[in-house]
Amino acid sequence: MSSSPTPETTGPQAARPTAVVTGASSGIGAATAEALAGEGYRVVCAARRADRVQALADRIDGVPAACDVTDPASVAALAEVAGSPVHVLVNNAGGAFGADPIESADPEQWRAMYEVNVLGTLHVTQALLPALRASGDGLVVNVGSTAGRIAYEGGAGYTAAKHGTQVLTETLRLELCGEPIRVSEVAPGMVRTDEFGLVRFGGDADRAAEVYAGVPDPLVADDVAQAIAWIATRPSHVNIDELVIRPRAQAAQHKVHRLS
Template sequence: MTLPSHNNSAALNKTAVVTGASTGIGEATVRALADAGWKVFAVARRADRLQALGTQTGAVPFAADITHDDDVAALLAAVTEAGGADTLINIAGGARGADTIANADSEDWDWMYKVNVLGTMKITRAFLPMLRENGEGTVLNLTSTAALAAYEGGGGYNAAKFAQHAMTNALRLEEVGNNLRVIEVAPGLVYTEEFALNRLGDKEAAAKVYAGVEKPLTAQDVADVVKYAVSLPHHINLDHITVRPVAQAANHKLIRKEG
């Protein structure tokens, strides 16, 4: 999927910080923005993957855990020293487990809340002064359709993503006076190498998530939507974008073809 670009020459003066950059949608977003001429700071925990991505794309790799205050402070200092950024793209997140609430694993819930909610809050809080000072700053949060409708076995992920969705809406209200653009992109079923595997911990179980779905979204599909949203002229705010494969009319309505 390729969406039309907007004023690619202007991208030469644009700088984005992208979290979750070592895999999946985060990695694809780094590639999409770098290809469009953006300067990109690629942020994730796995330094080896980031170094390879930086070599391939020209992005600046920065290994950090966004749930750790010291890592966030070090990232902010590095970006500041390099001239700052006008766009923060929060993609780091994820799901663990598919248990019912009656069988909920406290460690899974704790991890999901820390990464999806507290991590997003910490890095956003740190970069807000820089984005305000820029005068035309943008924050884009990648949530999920799990933030819009609950489903059985999704309680922990629903709770984390509903919270991230609410935080995004609050941020938009709080920062509009600073001309800060706040965007939410909520993908449905996206096929990536790690999301379902990390959630379920088993390759066979992960494969069943996508079984029979002819064309799930890809990481590149979502990255193209993210790039489009942040590349529009700054006065245009796409408050909320829900993006699903055609086969998925709702979280509970997914067409699978017989194999």
């Protein structure tokens, strides 16, 4: 990556610290971009859907970056857009595909989940570590899941991928110990967003809605975004290793209060 500033890092935006948020086209990613912009960051909004990140960037005075985190060349282009230094990286891009038992699970769906949740996080982190170091006070926040902490029927592919996210985060923190980079994971429980369930169940809106049926006040994207913004605004010597966040109605993966 060139050390010279890119066009996006010159002018009025150059005075603001830079945050990069992947998966910013909707849900937690879009809400996080807005929350960090509210804290004074120049936010590079990265996602595959260029039209959505352009609209988001326009709204928050950020920088759009069409990016597929599973494609190293696309991630390299994201690093060029972000420039250097980068102060905050939020690896939010991820997803769940399918909910079949192991006996009948589609290996291609498992491969896709590993590609985006684990290798995508790896690609982006590798590409931006030099710019995070250059900040002298960097932060990496990986968006994991409570699925990265416990198994449940029909979720083996997703839980395996999110366990991977968790272990990647823990290992990165060990490997960067002594450097000016903090490493955190935010692990949400039940978060109701417009697209997560629809993607997981192949567009079946009824099946997606069943997950939240009767649950009073599941989390929403902004709840998670505010937690990420809180981590980003802690003093430099304070590292939030992990933050598990659930709605009050969810005591555990299998213990959910539902109204009759």
